[in-house]
Amino acid sequence: MKKLLLVFSVALLVFSCQNDESDLEVTPAAFSIATKRSCATQDMLEIQLKNDPTLAQRLQEMELKNAKAMASGKLINGVLEIPVVFNVLYSTAAENVSLAQLQSQIDVLNADFQGTNSDYNSSNAYNSVRGALNVKFVIDQVIRKATTRTVWYSEDEFMKSASTGITATSPTTKLNYWVVSNLRRKSDNSQLLGYGKFPGTTTAALDGIVCGNYCTGTNGLAAAPYNLGRTATHEVGHWMNLRHIWGDANCGSDLVTDTPSHDAPNYGVPAAGLRSTCTGTPLEMYMNYMDYTDDKGMYMFSNGQASRMAAIFSSSGSRSSFR
């Protein structure tokens, strides 16, 4: 029976290919909730590195500066307030996300970065290296714009241009957060939950983060398993210079010393005690915000990640203009 169904499906596919090519254009890009987490931050950096031959050198210089700032211990003095500008693009009334949904995202960012999230004390082997940051996110303004666009590709960045989207507001002193529906990677048309820009890697006009409307906040359009606001926690982590915990390579480096080597991203909610296949088979820190698990599976930054983030707000840091 299965074989018969397969033959039938293949026949149907061949038939539809021959008869309606426009369907092929539309169907793969139709909106649905992503089956697993995917973020385009690193892909976008790779594109930027290719287009700008001086970027790699500048990033290396930034790493040296950050290391100096971390060694000095002089990072953030007091609470650093980060004004957030929400840029909401919608093609239906339902996609015009409510202020309550946006505020719920701000609440999650504050809890997750300050270490006051309700799952912060979930017991795990890495409790002793949990880290928090003295930052407070506040809504600065919400800018809304109706659009006929029903799919947004990371590589195009159309959401950030005046003609097709909303231009960034004061990106050197405010975190711009674009909320869109049906975010995708153009190269393979795969679904994305979001992406952020690493500090010092982009023009101000493109700086900030982009997240899907169903993985923003905890109410309204927020949908399981991405309805605890952790997509933005992850993307703001990138915006504050954090890499993926597996270093975007098999047993790669995330440039943080107190996180273990991961062989690959984790999805869903991994079973307790999962070990990596990297040297020494360390216990993986799959509960870290910079992994790819479902929202309920991630609930901590490490100390090393927290000081790496704080370093970019130091007086010599690439986001010192936020001080």
Ligand SMILES: [Zn+2]
């Ligand atoms: Zn990411």
